[in-house]
Amino acid sequence: MSRSDIINYLISANGYKSFLEIGVQGKINFSSISIDRKICVDPDPSREADFIISSDKFFEVNRENFDIIFVDGLHHADFCYRDVINSLKFLNPGGCIVVHDVMPYSYESQLIPFDKSYSSGSAAWNGDVWKAWIKIRTERKDLLMHCVDSDWGCGIISFSSVPCNMDIDDFNDGYYKYNHDSIMSSVNRISVDDFVEIYKNPLIPGAKKLSERKCYVTHTDRNYISVAENLVRSLSQFSDKKILVYCVNCTEDEVAPLLKYSNSIVRILDLLDLVDSQNIKYEDSGNFYVERANRRTYQILSTKVNAMESALEEGWDEVCYLDSDCLATPIVDEIFNWSGSITNYPLGTEGIHNYMLIIKDGKQIGNPFENSWPEPDNTLCLEWPMMEVFGISPERRGKYRTTGIMLMNHKCLGFIKKWKNACEMVERTFTDLPRMAPFHEETIFNVLLWMIGDGGLPLCYINVSDGLNTIKEFYSDSVSAGTRSWDEEVHQNRFFAIPEDKNHVKVFHGEKRKSEADKIISYLLDLKK
Numbered sequence: 446m447s448r449s450d451i452i453n454y455l456i457s458a459n460g461y462k463s464f465l466e467i468g469v470q471g472k473i474n475f476s477s478i479s480i481d482r483k484i485c486v487d488p489d490p491s492r493e494a495d496f497i498i499s500s501d502k503f504f505e506v507n508r509e510n511f512d513i514i515f516v517d518g519l520h521h522a523d524f525c526y527r528d529v530i531n532s533l534k535f536l537n538p539g540g541c542i543v544v545h546d547v548m549p550y551s552y553e554s555q556l557i558p559f560d561k562s563y564s565s566g567s568a569a570w571n572g573d574v575w576k577a578w579i580k581i582r583t584e585r586k587d588l589l590m591h592c593v594d595s596d597w598g599c600g601i602i603s604f605s606s607v608p609c610n611m612d613i614d615d616f617n618d619g620y621y622k623y624n625h626d627s628i629m630s631s632v633n634r635i636s637v638d639d640f641v642e643i644y645k646n647p648l649i650p651g652a653k654k655l656s657e658r659k660c661y662v663t664h665t666d667r668n669y670i671s672v673a674e675n676l677v678r679s680l681s682q683f684s685d686k687k688i689l690v691y692c693v694n695c696t697e698d699e700v701a702p703l704l705k706y707s708n709s710i711v712r713i714l715d716l717l718d719l720v721d722s723q724n725i726k727y728e729d730s731g732n733f734y735v736e737r738a739n740r741r742t743y744q745i746l747s748t749k750v751n752a753m754e755s756a757l758e759e760g761w762d763e764v765c766y767l768d769s770d771c772l773a774t775p776i777v778d779e780i781f782n783w784s785g786s787i788t789n790y791p792l793g794t795e796g797i798h799n800y801m802l803i804i805k806d807g808k809q810i811g812n813p814f815e816n817s818w819p820e821p822d823n824t825l826c827l828e829w830p831m832m833e834v835f836g837i838s839p840e841r842r843g844k845y846r847t848t849g850i851m852l853m854n855h856k857c858l859g860f861i862k863k864w865k866n867a868c869e870m871v872e873r874t875f876t877d878l879p880r881m882a883p884f885h886e887e888t889i890f891n892v893l894l895w896m897i898g899d900g901g902l903p904l905c906y907i908n909v910s911d912g913l914n915t916i917k918e919f920y921s922d923s924v925s926a927g928t929r930s931w932d933e934e935v936h937q938n939r940f941f942a943i944p945e946d947k948n949h950v951k952v953f954h955g956e957k958r959k960s961e962a963d964k965i966i967s968y969l970l971d972l973k974k
């Protein structure tokens with residue numbers, strides 16, 4: 446049975462109407478597919494595809510969903526992996542993906558790069574598509590994956606309503622080393638007869654909904670590992686969702702404490718030009734904070750954008766980014782209830798102020814009402830230099846959003862890539878970073894946002910200024926909803942605000958000490974009972 450026979454069989458069993466082929470070459474397969482609508486993508490102009498661009502580019506601009514997608518582009522594991530993950534986002538309910546070349550013919554046929562001298566005979570070049578296939582099998586319990594033992598291995602992927610696939614340990618280092626037998630036993634091979642039997646009925650149309658994947662994301666460098674660990678620990682108590690912890694330039698030993706929690710997934714991000722300067726300041730209480738006017742701080746904070754991009758590209762449907770110095774409340778998962786408001790940019794949180802202020806030499810700066818009340822003069826805002834760079838007039842300035850808590854989905858990827866590029870551009874171009882982007886990636890986020898809109902989350906956190914006492918105070922009746930630090934003498938200088946609805950508070954922010962975090966978590970656990 447050829448790849449085309451397999452695709453046509455799936456089309457007729459499911460009544461599919463639309464088909465996308467990634468990597469079309471001489472259209473041998475494409476011209477054999479019978480379906481109402483079919484389009485193809487290939488960056489090589491000689492292939493005369495409908496879209497003469499790479500699949501990555503195609504998925505950035507595409508807005509159409511398909512019933513069946515054939516992944517047969519560049520046979521490198523990382524490309525194939527991205528093609529599958531992107532295809533999943535554009536699949537109609539009940540749809541499926543077919544991946545070609547999952548079963549390499551021999552050791553030579555899967556070598557990267559392609560060795561032309563080897564292929565001069567009749568043998569095919571399968572590339573290391575098998576690595577992508579097995580990686581997805583180990584990562585995605587929500588996907589049903591079979592590989593038909595025909596035409597170099599045709600993998601079929603559909604959403605499943607019951608947990609599938611295998612545990613990560615099942616494959617071990619076989620992922621990296623070629624071993625024919627272990628690959629064959631790990632792809633979930635089925636015969637052609639099995640295929641005909643298993644796929645004769647339509648796939649379950651509702652399965653995609655049942656398997657919606659949501660996760661938390663945070664990021665840290667080696668100085669903040671213990672802080673990120675507090676967050677992971679608190680989430681493990683109040684949520685059953687995973688947290689992806691992106692560790693910037695950390696060693697395996699440094700990330701070890703994070704690996705003991707079953708809700709954490711640790712990823713290392715390598716930042717080649719990270720400045721190695723001291724940017725942490727300790728208070729007498731043992732709490733600490735980053736020094737803002739420091740290049741390393743700018744670099745580390747900018748990588749939060751890389752973390753968001755990477756999580757979405759891994760295929761998570763909805764992602765909630767939390768700064769590592771957040772602690773979950775018992776209702777933390779309710780953040781995802783706001784996802785209906787996402788359009789095409791991540792939702793940042795309303796902050797304590799509607800503009801960003803800093804205290805310099807004992808004086809507040811950045812207040813647009815200074816000497817201009819009641820009309821704001823937005824050129825006094827700290828974001829003004831960056832607004833000028835992006836050509837934004839003072840009137841276009843919207844509400845100031847913080848980036849410590851953000852909610853997003855894959856529709857936000859275009860914005861996130863622009864944000865990441867802008868952070869890199871600003872670092873390369875301006876020597877005076879504290880003036881251009883005093884709140885680093887957050888300043889840049891706001892300015893980019895004002896170019897297209899100003900939606901976001903309500904104020905959904907409080908700043909913890911006095912450890913467990915702040916938490917107790919919050920839950921008691923002594924502070925009422927709607928309190929702002931500047932309203933009441935007692936809260937002066939505490940950077941404190943309580944939303945109009947106390948239930949909006951989903952995380953506590955700013956406590957970094959393990960001992961205090963532990964007290965807070967156990968207090969919240971008692972409260973939950």
Ligand SMILES: C[S@@+](CC[C@H](N)C(=O)[O-])C[C@H]1O[C@@H](n2cnc3c(N)ncnc32)[C@H](O)[C@@H]1O
Nearest residue numbers: 468469470473474487488489499500517518519
């Ligand atoms: C194995 S051939 C496709 C064969 C075709 N699907 C068939 O079955 O008849 C791989 C094709 O992928 C294309 N390709 C290479 N890089 C690509 C990319 N990044 N995105 C999409 N296609 C790519 C190549 O130009 C080539 O035409």
